[in-house]
Amino acid sequence: MELVDEVRKGSVRALAKLITLVENEMPGGIEAMEKIYPLTGNAYIIGITGPPGAGKSTLTDRITKELRRQNHTVGIIAIDPTSPFTGGALLGDRVRMQGVSSDEDVFIRSMATRGSLGGLSRATSDTVKLLDAYGKDYIIIETVGVGQDEVDIVRTADVSILAVMPGGGDDIQAIKAGIMEIGDIFVVNKADRDGADRLVTEIKMMLGLSSTEREWTPPVIKTIATEDQGIDTLVEKIKEHREFLVKSGMLACRRKERIRCEIIKMIEHEIYRYLDSLIGENKDFFEQRLEDIVNKKEDPYLLAKKTVETIAKRISKNANV
């Protein structure tokens, strides 16, 4: 695999091409990833998530600048939503990353969700591995603007930063399940706005209400990203948290869990491909079953069971070849 060798030699072009290959599930993608996998594990992965407009792109830009000041190389994956209607996407995160976009030790890749619902795109974790193998010290993943339940980032990043801004809702929002549970570090961005201090207090109270014993209490940091305020503290906390993860052995645990999830997802995806082609090849058959099921002549459970059996047969047939 030429591209893999070129990535190892530092070719940006090969890196970009490989990401496309993997993202489009083109032939050779999985073979390339097999070669890439042993080269991974050196980069530290930072996830930035939060509602639309919280300032995730600007925070990413400023954190990157601070990391570059400390001579670390950085890869950025910026994710924006795909239109569910047309499949198109407008990827605009680079607009806020002008400060680092011409630095050759920073690689920025914009990605569309392409139907994934957890705040990331399906190819995100492979892209992380590619940037890792390429030799980036830090990889920052900026999720799509999330609501309450898009928590895939915790299973992909070493540290999850939840960025919020004043004026985002009352205090009960803060104790709902989901997104507020995943922050290792909280950032109240746009802290020059009214209500910033109250929001900090609310988040701290929410964290204090937690009944589980924590070894790490997530810090709440105020930033004004556009003015570079609070960014140095934030990067310090990221490093402090990293140290905590390493010393407590939790980093190894998290990474192991991540691989566990990835393997399951790979298997699911592979099985789904069989399902997809099966349905594609037998559209009329499934339409007819659907008609019968709607009219209560058949039941859906039997159809599901039979379909799984057919997929299993196809898989075992392929395995024997």
Added chain:
Amino acid sequence: MNQDKRIRVLVAKPGLDGHDRGAKVIARALRDSGMEVIYTGIRQTPEQIVDAALQEDVDTILLSILSGAHGFLFPRIMELLKEKGLGDILVLGGGIIPEDDVPELKKLGVSEIFGPGMSSQTLINYIRENLSQG
């Protein structure tokens, strides 16, 4: 489930004019046609544009220029693209570019110039046709 190669387009505004209404309208139309559009904002240097094209692995670059500086910006961008081995990217121009200047730009390797009044569909069709040949 359909993961066919999506067309990725970089829409960029090089140079110093800050009027990006047209570029945004085009970006939106391309998005609605199912393409992935990377929008980089205004006042981009040729270096920034070419770096973005390289990292994003785009199929097409669309440059919108209203400032009259196309005679400087296009040659520089084309030169940088070749330097970085990106000569195969389809480069298109739009904005206010006098017809007399178009032959010169095409000689540099710019595929087509789309002026005011052109429909977005014309542009979309052009991109699709020219990429499928490539």
